[in-house]
Amino acid sequence: MKDRIFVGGGGEGYAVPQELLLKYANRHGLIAGATGTGKTVTLQILAEELSAAGVPVFMSDVKGDLSGLAVAGSEGFKLHDAFMERAAKIGFDDYTYDSFPVTFWDLFGKSGHPIRTTVAEMGPLLISRLLELSEAQEGVLNIAFRVADEQGLPLLDLKDLQSLLVWVGQNGKDLSLRYGNVSPSSIGTIQRRLLVLENQGGVNLFGEPALELADMMMVDADGRGRINILASDALMAAPKLYATFLIWLLSELFEELPEVGDPDKPKLVLFFDEAHLLFDGAPKPMIDKIEQVARLIRSKGVGVFFVTQNPGDIPEDILGQLGNRVQHALRAFTARDRKQLLHAAETYRDNPRFDTAQAIREVGVG
Structure with missing residues (x-):
């Protein structure tokens, strides 16, 4: 069983494979970048790699474009050559078409299994x-x-x-x-x-039967972790309901799962898209609760990745808990954009080899 997963390409010409050690995947993370810069592709790659490594995944599908994980692509697809060329360029040598074990969930019970709690x-x-x-x-x-x-x-x-x-x-x-x-x-x-x-x-x-968390933490007969996709496109019309459910799920995992210390790989990894909705207008006790759970749930073998456009969308105390970062491009068309870009750059350690703010502007798409 491999001990790391592929994340993307870096270095000169993006030709150097960048990998994440599985034992660090429960250190939580942030995936940030402007619209259209490739956050969804990053989500898909991470979900596939984690599943292949035997790690169950939970992710919210805000735009309805993650369901393809359940079906393998084919060489007849019109973008096949472009995919293969890009995979070779970024060092993704073992890229192949494959389907993954997927379970669809829906709070409204229309596009997946209904989720209930009391x-x-x-x-x-x-x-x-x-x-x-x-x-x-x-x-x-x-x-x-x-x-x-x-x-x-x-x-x-x-x-x-x-x-x-x-x-x-x-x-x-x-x-x-x-x-x-x-x-x-x-x-x-x-x-x-x-x-x-x-x-x-x-x-x-609300109602019974209530969700059993074990249903989200399954591994199939081939040892691949199940990818749980929450249909969230309709939920965006009720953002408070979406945010409250995600916070509840995080709290339930923290309360119910046993301590596992520092495992070789996570028991579950969650990806919360449109993460700013969790914090918009939230009272301080709520933010304190999220920060506490994020800090302590690592020992339960759970990793949490927040997906948002700008790192500034995440409160400082929680941002400090996110040890893994995937930064896509940020745009700076207005004074506010430039301020946010500089703030994002300041959340990274200084690197004498390049200007972080400039690099964030120029990073490639995908």
Whole structure:
């Protein structure tokens, strides 16, 4: 079994193969670059290489162009010669057409297997983020969850939560004496937000049977890791739902997986596309939680790669946890673009052989 995977070509003429040791793949990573510079190709190459090495992969398919991993290409394809020429140029000597074991998932249950979790497993912090609640409204939601926990009430789907909130509202005076103010207006706001979530299709996420994480960490009979693809094109219409699900998945992996120390290869690698959505408008406790999980989940054998246009989209504390970087080209058409490019260059160590900012402008596509 090989101990490294191919990432791309570097050096003079991009002719020197660049590889990642599998034992470092759980050091987390960042794939950054402007639109059209080749991030999707990098995703595909990394997913294929990890799968071939026996590492399961989870990735979100925002644009609907990752499903081809399930079907092998052919020499009759019109770009076959260009592919072979490019592979030879970057030192990808063993490039061949192949299909990979793929499972498609979809929160809406239309383009893949449905993914479900329970309201109780999601928890009040993530649901508050999903519903964009204020601090006072989040407090009321926490009270509702506490009541359910103390009374042994199951919170499986949105109807359970809505019914619980009705009961909390009806008994608000008594609950206020014990837990603090339970405002009817806060209850009403939460119920309205739940209605909006239902209309966006969020009702499909909650219920049973809940997702078994082991289903995403399978290896086929040939020893290849399963590639799990989340259909995310429709999810982009509900970015908070998309971001909240990814954060929940990361948290569940952290809570359920056993410690494995420093394995020879990861147990699972996740690629979160449009990663800025995880952090846009997120309260500090949420960002702190993501940073904590990212820092500690390495010991569970899980690697996380954030995919975004600019490294500045990732909070500094989390960016500091990302030991692997694949930097595609950034463009600098405006003053803001130039500032972001310089900021991206500053996140790399100084290299006397070249100007990092200039190199990021000129790096090749793909």
